[in-house]
Amino acid sequence: MHERMLTVPDEAERKNLAGFIGHAxxxxxxxxxxxxxxxxxxxxxxxxxxxxxxxxxxIVGTVNPDDTSAAGDTLLAALSHASGELIDPGFSMDSAWRGALPPAEGFEHLDDVPAHVLIELAQRGNALAQEHGSSSGPPVSLLDQEVLEVSGPSITAGISMRAIFALTAMGFVDVNRINETELVRVRASRSWIRLDARFGSIYRHRGGSIPLMVAR
Known part of the structure; x- marks a missing residue:
């Protein structure tokens, strides 16, 4: 067995992973x-x-080593050709990963926002981006704009268009697969805000760009 190995026993989970990588x-x-x-x-x-x-x-599975990175195209190809639960992720890309991951704990629940509200905001943002954007993409002023503010017992945080665009671009909320009752949970720590949707989560550092070192 290769030293580097991703094991995903369930075929549905392998399809979920392939969908995630495809969006990325x-x-x-x-x-x-x-x-x-x-x-x-x-x-x-x-x-x-x-x-x-x-x-x-x-996803349900295991990975060896416990924390490693791989090229998305290589990993997606390995998934598409896998005949079983073992997936060879290819060469290590650990040196190519930029920025720290957020902590696993320490988040306060602020509010639950209807998914359709976030989709509507994304659609309005896309319309503005097409109207005012350029060949380099949407204007920074639009991306940085905080379009929702949510509060919890001790934290108030704004949700920017960057987080909403990321949420919809990754397919975590989908206009074709939601109902009026579907919610996106908003949580925050001192340094991070996260949006937890049905198909995945988005994390954004509250200081803007993702830090090189972990900030708790």
Whole structure:
């Protein structure tokens, strides 16, 4: 067995992982996927979104070593050709991963926002981006704009268009697959805000760009 190995026993989970990687590659054709063991039988997979936000989804499986990165295109190809639960992630891309991952704990629940509200905000943002954007993409002023403010017992945090664009671009909320009751949970720590949707989560550092070192 290869020293580096991702094990995903369930075919549906392999399809979930392939969908996650596919969305990440549409945002960045050279996307790097980070895989980190979470407990005895789960793996959290991470990708940068291009919106100064991180996307993550947790699948049932194991990875060796416990924290490693792989090229998204290589990993997706390995998944498409896998005949069973063992997936060779290819060469290590650990040196290509930029920025720290957020802490696993320390988040306060602020509010639950209807998913359709976030989709409507994304659609309005896309319309503005097409009207005022350029060949280099949406204007920074639009991306940085905080369009929702949510509060909890001790924290108030704003949700920027960057986080909402990342959420929809990764397919974590989908206009074709939601109902009026679907919610996105908003949590925050002193340093991070996270949006937990049905198909994955978005993390954005509250200081803007993702830090090189962990900030708790």
């Amino acid at each position: 590659l549409r945002l960045d054709e050279s996307a790097v996927i980070r895989m980190r063991r979470r407990g005895p039988d789960h793996v959290s997979v991470w990708a940068a979104t291009g919106f100064d936000a991180l996307a993550t989804r947790t």
